[in-house]
Amino acid sequence: MTARPDQSPVPVGAPKPAGRPVDAVDLGIPTVRGERSATVRTPAFDEHHPPSRELIDDCVHCGFCLTTCPTYQLWGEEMDSPRGRIDLMRAGTEGAPLTESMVGHFDACLGCMACVTACPSGVQYDRLFEQTRAQVERNVDRPATQKGLRALIFNLFPYPERLRVLRGPLRLAQRTGVLGLVERTGLVGRVSPELEVMQSLAPRLGPRVELPERTPASGPRRAVVGMLTGCVQREFFGDVNAATARVLAAEGCDVVAPRRQGCCGALSVHIGREEEGQGFARRLIDTFEEAGVDWVVVNSAGCGSTMKEYVHLLADDPDYAERARHFSERVRDLSEILVELGPVAPRHPVAAEGTEVAVAYHDACHLRHAQKIVSQPRQLLRDVPGLSLREIPDADICCGSAGTYNILNPVPATELGDRKAATILSTGAQLLVTANPGCLMQITRALERAGRPIPFVHTATLLDASIRGELLV
Structure with a gap:
């Protein structure tokens, strides 16, 4: 058994019967056995794009999602499975209150979409998840520590120029050993486990790599592609961007990487900061329209996924809805565009000759x-x-x-x-x-x-x- 962070250990047992309705305990409603979880909002969802009841009703509670859901695998808790969360969404659309318990189950979802791949009924959990996260983000007043952490994240990571300011001191701390010393003291973890994770995840930084705005194709030109340079990718993995541009150029692409491009909005959209994500999306569409490219190539999976969904993100915007659809149709992952074009550059071994x-x-x-x-x-x-x-x-x-x-x-x-x-x-x-x-x-x-x-x-x-x-x- 595995302990859920906010619960006592939960044994991993047989899933609840298919079609079982959400009961009072699941929703935190008062019962003889327990007290109600505090209500955050009544009814649960506001009128701006609540989870689609039509999409909710596609779920038949078959349970195929359970084996691929990370949180269900960790805790064996029905409400931390995709079908359990869909039950909570259904209850919310029927007028049930949004409670702290419900928020906890929604927050626990990684949004990995493995359930979408596993579902034989084609349930669009990705769309439901995005709609629900936006509702939670708008309607939940989080504790001060959580507000502060989220403010730090979303005032830093989506802004490459701010990450660039952080990059210098971080690299110096890595090279001098100061960062390792701070990690060994455990001081940051005692102040905030979340900040300790941010500190520990930082990659080893080398010299900063600035990508030219245009990298010409090697040999006959086969396409003109725009390239998303990203935020964390640009400042912490500039060598990956440089490698991406060289590969595309070797395969016959002129690579255009506008310096004025900003964040794609993926982090914001994923967490439910809808308006913020829409703002980033509009600016990126403007930038690549002006660049006049055939395709927009992305080397970060999360960014590419969001950019392909701009058509949904900006569906209500009369000035951008059609432009977003056209933009999304031109987005390609690096591996996707390379296979579509077909390789022309020769490949060589990456290990010593004769070594597999x-x-x-x-x-x-x-x-x-x-x-x-x-x-x-x-x-x-x-x-x-x-x-x-x-x-x-x-x-x-x-x-x-x-x-x-x-x-x-x-x-x-x-x-x-x-x-x-x-x-x-x-x-x-x-x-x-x-x-x-x-x-x-x-x-x-x-x-x-x-x-x-x-x-x-x-x-x-x-x-x-x-x-x-x-x-x-």
């Missing part, structure tokens, strides 16, 4: 489940000579990163990270590859805790090394 390297590919949830991109990155890896691809067991289960989830919910995120590290290590892989910076930071830390770190790179980094004939292992 076992490589494991970690599926970022927003690539595998939200964008349904599974075969393309594997196809690209198989094209690299000397690589032997090994599949990770339970690949459907999230690593616990999930945007800001590992900061806001450090306990379950850490357990999920440790579970993911164990399954990765079971493959015997000598090299690990992924397509999302959040996953890279989360799993790197988990492998370090396990005492068995292995080389871990972005897909772009591996392809760039192969095209340039450089060794990674």
Whole structure:
């Protein structure tokens, strides 16, 4: 059994019967056995896009989602499963109050969308989740500490220029050993476990890499692509952006990376900050329309997933609805566009001649489940000579990163990270590859805790090394 952070241990038993209605205990309503969870709002949802009753009614409570839901796997609690949360949404649309208990179950969801892949009925949990998160974010007055933490996150991470200011002192602290000393004291953790997680996740920083606004194609031009440089990706993983541009150029693309581009809004949308996310989306659409590109290429799974959903995010905006639809249709993940174009640049081994390297590919949830991109990155890896691809067991289960989830919910995120590290290590892989910076930071830390770190790179980094004939292992 596993303890849910806000509950006593819950035994993992048989799921509740299909079609079972939400009872009073689930909703925190007073019963003989317990007291009511404090009401946050009555009725639960306001009139601005509450969870769609039509989409809610698609759920038949079959239970196929349970085996792929990270929080159900951790706690075995029905209300922390997708169908349980859908029951809570249904109750809210029927006039039940929004209670602290309900908010806790909604907050506990990682939004990994593994349930969407698993569902045989095609339930659009992703749309329901987005609608519900926005309701919670608007209508819940959180404790001061949570407000402060969220203010820190959303006044920092979506702004590359602010991250750039932080980058210098952080790199200095890493190089001088000050950061390691602070970590060993445990002082930050005693002040705030969430800040301690932020500190521990920071990647080892090298010199900052600034991408040129235009990188010309090598050889005959096949396409003109815009490139999202991102926020954390731009400032903490600039080498990945540079590798991405080189790979695209080697495959015949002019790469346009406008300096004025900002955040795509993924973090904001994922947590329910709807208006904020819409503002970021409008500015990004403006930027790439002016750039005049054929496609917009993304090397971060979470960003790409949100950008492909601008059509829903801006559906009510008469000035942007059609522009958002056109924009979303042109968004491509790096692996997606490379497979669509077909490779022309030769690939070389990334290990010493004659050495076969076992490589494991970690599926970022927003690539595998939200964008349904599974075969393309594997196809690209198989094209690299000397690589032997090994599949990770339970690949459907999230690593616990999930945007800001590992900061806001450090306990379950850490357990999920440790579970993911164990399954990765079971493959015997000598090299690990992924397509999302959040996953890279989360799993790197988990492998370090396990005492068995292995080389871990972005897909772009591996392809760039192969095209340039450089060794990674």
